[in-house]
Amino acid sequence: MKTTSLTLLALGAAILLAAAGCRSTAVNTVEPASPTAPREMISDKRVLTDQTLNNIVRIVGLNAAMGDEGFLKVQVEVENRTRRARSFTYQVEWFDEHGMIIDSPIRVARPRTIEAREVLLITATAPTPRAKDFRIKFLEPTTE
Amino acid sequence: MNTKLNLLLGAAAVAVLTGCVSKTAYVDPNSSRLVTTTEGINIQDFSQAADAMTASLIDNFINPGLLQSGEPGQPALLAISRIQNNTGQQLDTDMLVKKMRVALLQTGKVQTSTTIAYGGPEDPLAAEQQKAQEFFEDKQHTRLPDYTLSGKIIEDRTSAGRTKQTSYIFQLSLSSRAGIGVWEDERTIVKQGKRASVGF
Incomplete structure (x- = not known):
């Protein structure tokens, strides 16, 4: 009898802990049905090697714009399709007109957090007007 | 019997020695595999702040075309x-500023003076050379800066239970010759943790 009560207690505690751990942090959003500044989306090429990561940061769309002084600005829309807030890092690489990578002291992996079901916009500005192309890498956090 | 025992002992010794070899490796400073602590500003914090500030300066x-x-x-x-x-730490602010200077120089739109700076010239020899040239040619060569960059790094620490949170606030202002702040930005880097960890 005593053993059964203890087992029930342990089970109850486990359920409570699991429920607390799975607490939803999903995001609700609102925006105009007809945006006045529609984005010019560009077609993209994706190389997906990690399906788990692809669920955390699913790429929704990509758009780019050029400023008056010739600096390219890109924006990637990503969505977390999981039911938990997740972290990821991303890194942007820029290429010149010959397709050669442009090295910069500020080309770093940037950490971000995305809530469950949240749609996030990531922006990056080219470090020089020489940058004509780009590539964005997404990685899972490497915390040990 | 003795031979077997010796072999086993030898194998054990090799295993122990192999286990004791410290693993040291080069890490890409731009990667996300760097040591991250809540105890201080890490190099990737400076890189992130410099990256965000430079992007903001270019964007805004x-x-x-305001430059x-x-x-x-x-x-x-x-x-x-x-x-x-x-902050409560001793740190070299060039870890932030130098990255920004290099990045701004690479834009082709901005150069930095090495002879005019707060606290004296960064390159004393260049300043001497400039003065000598002005003396011999009897002509002013010093070009006054179009803009000056100033700022502050602030630290905030807090904790709740076993979770420690450290925030570093980077504030920068760009002033014109008229002393007007023409660009300003603030970036905050927040780190939480219970112990030292690797990665973001």
């Missing part, structure tokens, strides 16, 4: 003013 000031140079056709000249360290 350079790319819209003006005193010398037509030449890049604008920037001088580095005081970057105040208001």
Whole structure:
């Protein structure tokens, strides 16, 4: 009898802990049905090697714009399709007109957090007007 | 019997020695595999802040065509003013500023003066050479900076239970010759943790 009560207690505690751990942090959003500044989306090429990561940061769309002084600005829309807030890092690489990578002291992996079901916009500005192309890498956090 | 025992002992010794070899490896400073602590500012914090600040400066000031140079056709000249360290740590603010200077120089729109700076010239020999040239040619060569960059790094620490949170606030201002702040930004890096960890 005593053993059964203890087992029930342990089970109850486990359920409570699991429920607390799975607490939803999903995001609700609102925006105009007809945006006045529609984005010019560009077609993209994706190389997906990690399906788990692809669920955390699913790429929704990509758009780019050029400023008056010739600096390219890109924006990637990503969505977390999981039911938990997740972290990821991303890194942007820029290429010149010959397709050669442009090295910069500020080309770093940037950490971000995305809530469950949240749609996030990531922006990056080219470090020089020489940058004509780009590539964005997404990685899972490497915390040990 | 003795031979077997010796072999086993030898194998054990090799295993122990192999286990004791410290693993040291080179790590890409731009990767996310760097040691991250809540105890201080890590190099990737400076990189992230410099990256965000430079992007903001390009986005909000350079790319819209607001940057003006005193010398037509030449890049604008920037001088580095005081970057105040208001954290509890001893740190070299060049870890932030130098990255920004290099990045701004690479834009082709901005150059930095090495002879005019807060606290004296960064390159004393260049300053001496400039003075000597002015003396011999009896002509002013010193170009006044079009802009000055100043800022502050602030630290905030808090904790709840076993979770420690450290925030570093990077504030920068770009002033014109008229002493007007033409661009300003603030970036905050927040780190939480219970112990030292690797990665973000």
